[in-house]
Amino acid sequence: MNTKYIDLINQTFDFPQEEFKVDSKNTLHFHGIDMMEMAEKFGTPLKFTYLPKISQNIQNAKEMFSRMMKKHKYKGQYHYCYCTKSSHFKHVLDEALKNDIHIETSSAFDINIVENLKAEGKVTDNTYVLCNGFKREEYIQNIQRLINKGHKNCIPIIDNYEELNLLSDGVEYPLHVGIRIASEEEPKFEFYTSRLGIGYKNIVNFYKKEIHHNENVNLKMLHFFINTGIKDNAYYWNELNKCLKVYIDLKKICPTLDSLNIGGGFPIKNSLGFEYDYEYMIDEIINQIKEACDEAYIEVPHIFTEFGSYTVGESGGAVYKVLYQKKQNDRERWNMINSSFITTLPDSWAINKRFILLPINRWNDSYERVLLGGLTCDSDDYYNSEQHMNAIYLPTYKEEKPLYLGFFNTGAYQESIGGYGGLQHCLIPQPKHIIINKNEKGELEYKLFREKQTASDFLKILGYEN
Incomplete structure (x- = not known):
């Protein structure tokens, strides 16, 4: 029986794809980046920018315009x-x-x-x-x-x-x-x-x-x-x-x-x-x-x-950990992430924008239908508009086997609309931000751009500290 999450993806989409692959450990790679390894190294929640994708999209567009003009x-x-x-x-x-x-x-x-x-x-x-x-x-x-x-x-x-x-x-x-x-x-x-x-x-x-x-x-x-x-x-x-x-x-x-x-x-x-x-x-x-x-x-x-979005959108992503599952009735299972959609992916809340959502690990586990909730006390802090037509299917929640989620192609507008570096709804801190590039040998290099916001950062903005 095809009851694993990877079976669901293989049956629904043409997979693997150019930027997405799953390795032998059933963890997701994005443009060659081991997403689970990065999550374990830097912790979550986490934002990242993969710079080579910016140049790739620019060059693709320039080449296509050049070819069609010649035609x-x-x-x-x-x-x-x-x-x-x-x-x-x-x-x-x-x-x-x-x-x-x-x-x-x-x-x-x-x-x-x-x-x-x-x-x-x-x-x-x-x-x-x-x-x-x-x-x-x-x-x-x-x-x-x-x-x-x-x-x-x-x-x-x-x-x-x-x-x-x-x-x-x-x-x-x-x-x-x-x-x-x-x-x-x-x-x-x-x-x-x-x-x-x-x-x-x-x-x-x-x-x-x-x-x-x-x-x-x-x-x-x-x-x-x-x-x-x-x-x-x-x-x-x-x-x-x-x-x-x-x-x-x-x-x-x-x-x-x-x-x-x-x-x-x-x-x-x-x-x-x-x-x-x-x-x-x-x-x-x-x-x-x-x-x-x-x-x-x-x-x-x-x-x-x-x-704008075409240039930078596909270079960005966000990684979260599922903290807990709340069963609110016979049908609804809420997977609670360790951040907020309103503050870190504001377009998902403001204009119901869809992003690519995939689990980072546990692709060989069984799956279930869930809703995703953020940490704020706002009832609108949730995500359910995804590629499975308003239903999200993810590996089954198990307290002893933490589940990590990735949202991809989030590189355009989310930081500026979310008020990067400033106050966030319910004082949910802005996540750590990592920049990923390739060196001359083609090896991935990781650079910490900004640490996660602290209580002191908020208190200074609010006038409690000098």
Whole structure:
């Protein structure tokens, strides 16, 4: 009889997979990392970042865009930008910038990070810095400072009608700008038009009125992004088609316009059954842009993307230990972890986001259906939205045989949304954080980035200690 956990996985998914394997000791390996060995060495709860995965995803995207541009004889260039708000950590930016990429920012302090990286030589004047977001005094001043220090490849993306004048007033060099399109939201969304950017119908008039005769401003880029990401559905292709019409109309009257930013939105793996044809989507995007431009007899634009989750998401993970099982009624078994989902994986609570959940050990044991609960006293601190359609199956709880769990591909947004280093709900401490890299010999190296938060850390924040 196939009653072991590993039997369940083998019957349900194509397993093992590129990044997941189980060894002879029935413990899980992730990109060659012995997860049980790491848990025993550093303790749990534990967060980790596997840096090589960042470079791997960047290179994969760059190679696919290059190949599809060659296929379609596309004469424009491709520029890969990293959306910093996905993870601002220095080790993430350092790894990403090894791959000859560019940066997209979203707020004032992002510029301070760019200046820090420039001082280290990791960002140069050739690096594009695309400044998105709603801009007010401090963000405006930081952008102006960066440009005035000679960073001519800094391109503020105009989000509203006032920003152009605010930026122009303090810039000493000709200002290169982009305009963000306020795309229409998905039909089921709570509102009709994105609050970000300028409406499709207003962009050409805005250019004619504010930029066309302004010798100090050059329009270089049109920015397009939809909240649901790059998906093969009618909504995405319809919005892209409307964007291309605006680009063509602008290009006919604006010779400096030469770039189209299609934003971010490549999905990342959220279950062992994940399927997404990246090559097909890139192929079709390139094809549609080229066809539209050829029909209008205009040059194709350089293409920019702003991949955030795709860059860093699959590099991160979290490891927990099951502390206890509570049987609340005849049907529900609650496995209580030694941390909190609300504080360490906030998207699982806030937007019901799915992550890959797998046990670290005991793959050859029998399994049971369970719910997972966190340590806070909040009834919403639980996880049950996983690849088994709202049911979680894990090796059967045994007090004498501790069970360890891994959540994978958690590297985007979770630390910043969870308030990394600050107060946590019910004062649950932030876990220890480990950075994993490979040396020149290809051997794994582990570095402690941050210790688990202490009571003293919280007391200082709260004003009880100096």
